[in-house]
Amino acid sequence: MRIGDAEKTTGRAGRLLRALLAVLVVAAVVVPLVAAARPDIPAPAPAARTAWTAGTLEKTYAANRSNAELASEMARDNGDRHRAAADSALAAPGRHLLSFDGRGDGRATEVLGDLAHAHRIAILVPGSDTTLDTYARFRAGADALYRRLTREAPAGTGVAVIAWLGYTTPDTISTTVLTPDRADEAAPELRAFVAGLRALTGPDTHLSLLCHSYGTVVCARAAARLDADELVLLGSPGTGADSASGLGTRARVWAARGADDWVADVPHTSADLFGTTIGFGRDPVSPAFGAQVFAAGDGGHSDYFTPGSVSLANLARIVLGESTEVTRAQDT
Structure with a gap:
C-alpha cells in the first residue's frame, strides 16, 4: 500500500471512530434523562413454563393470555393506558403466546400458525426500540410474512411464523445500541428458545431466523450453537464477525439492505474503548463478508416486511426453500 493510500485509510478510520464517540457523548447525556422519566410498570411474574409438546401448547397459550390480561389490569390501575391496551391486545382470544412478561419494557413470543405441525418456521428477531409498547408494529411484520407464506406454500406444507421479543432491546438513542452487551445477554435466551422449538418440531422442520437491525447482532452472537437452517441479516449495522464463515454456523447466511435504509450510513467499524467494544465491524452486504446478498427493493430501515x-x-x-427463485441484489 502506498503512503498516500495508508493515510487515507487511517483518516477514514479516525473519522468513523470520532462519529461513534460523538454518538456516545450524546447518548450519555440524553439516555439518563429519558430513563429517569420512564416510570416502572407493575406486572405479574411470568406464567410458569412447561416443556412444549403438541399436547401442551394450548395450555401454554392460555396461561400466557391470562398473564397478559392480569398485566393489562395492573397497568390500567397504574394509569398507563397505553401499556394496558398493548397487554390487552395480546390477551385476546386466539393469540398464541409461547411466553409473556409484562414487567419493564416487556417481552413476548407469539406464534402465527399451527406450530406443532409446521414444516417450515420463520423466527423474527427484532432490533432496537422494540418493546411491548411498540409490539404491534413488530407483530404486523410477522403477520405480513405469515400471510404471504400461507398463500405461496406448496399444498401440504405447514408454515408458522414466530415473533420473538425474547430480550430487552436497546434504545436507538443510547450507548447500549453501539455495543454487543445486550446481544450477549440475549444470545443464550435465543439458543434455548430454538432448542426448545427443535424438541417440539423435530429435526426435519426447516427453521429460518430473520434478524433485523440490532437483532442481527443477537443472532450473530448466538449463531455458533444455534440449530437453524437459514440465517437472514436485514438492515444490519454489522455482526461483530468479519465474514459469514466467522459466525460459525451451519446455517446458510443471507443479507439484504433496502436502498433507502439509513443503516448504510452507519460506520461499519469497531474499536475497543475503555474495555468495551464499540461498533460491529464489517458490513454483511459487502462482498468481503460472503453472505448470499439478495434484493430488498427501495425500502427504508423499517420496510423489510411491508406487504407487496x-x-x-x-x-x-x-423460508420456503425456494433459493433459486430469490432475487439477488445484482439482478435488480
Missing part, C-alpha cells in the same frame, strides 16, 4: 415489497417476496422464498 421485493424484500418480503424474497424472505418468503427463503
